[in-house]
Amino acid sequence: MKTAPSPFVTATWLPFLAAALAFLVAAPFSNAATLSTFSFTGATAGSTGPFAPESPDPGVSVSNLTGSNLGTRGVNSAFLAATDASVPAYTFDGRGYEIFAGEMTNQAVGPVGSTYNFSFTLTPTAGNQVLYTGLSIDFGTDFNAATGGTLALYDLFYSVNGGPLTQAGATSSRGGTDNTHTVSNDVLKDLSAVAAFSSPIDTPVTFQLRFADTNSGLNTKAVFIDDIRVIGTVSTPEPGSALLVLSGAALLIRRRRNVR
Ligand SMILES: [Ca+2]
Ligand SMILES: [Ca+2]
Ligand SMILES: [Ca+2]
16 A cells, blocks of 8 residues: 655655755865965066966966056065064065065055055856955065164955955054064955855956055165965856756746646
8 A cells, every 4th residue: 555755754854855955055166275376486586577377276267467566676585584473484485576665655554555556367267156265465574664664564455347446354564673574474365254255256356465664765675575375266156956946947837827
């Protein structure tokens, strides 16, 4: 004798079904990875850009890094003997980027103005989308208190799909040590806390890194930048699941019509 399926069994299996569905939805997302890097490794000493992206994730197309008003110093190895109290500590690959403090107009309070910046754009490759997690840089200073001040500022701004430039998080400030090369490793702007990046997007995103300082030491004292990294996760929305939803909806509509 055949028995109708027990409603108890159906109810028991529901949580497992829900868990399986949740797994299927989450499956296309892997762990966050470095999507793009600008380390200035291999760049010509003295170059002020543009700089080509280094080993970008195949899920994104990354533009060159271009500098605006970032002075005459450019790529160099002056921070070879930099001290760093970060954990883990900063690792110098022999090339970083320096901006002479005297070439930047002094600014002591953020948000940082747009005059002195690095900018670049990430665009997901066809069929992909990106969940942005963070952007990190190595940020250092070499100041001289006698020439005006020992404060450096850094701000990250972003623009989604050509929209307005918006500040991400708060202004980072760094007190420089007098006549000493010091660097903070992996200064992170948390993009997972930014509403525009709360879910994966497939449109281009431009990042603009802005810098300022309070020092006037022309041609000796400087702000130092290295290892600009965008961290996130590339995913591919599955056309299969979209089709499944569509065919399910079509089935429901047909049933309703049949009932009428
Ligand atoms: Ca470097
Ligand atoms: Ca300055
Ligand atoms: Ca680093």
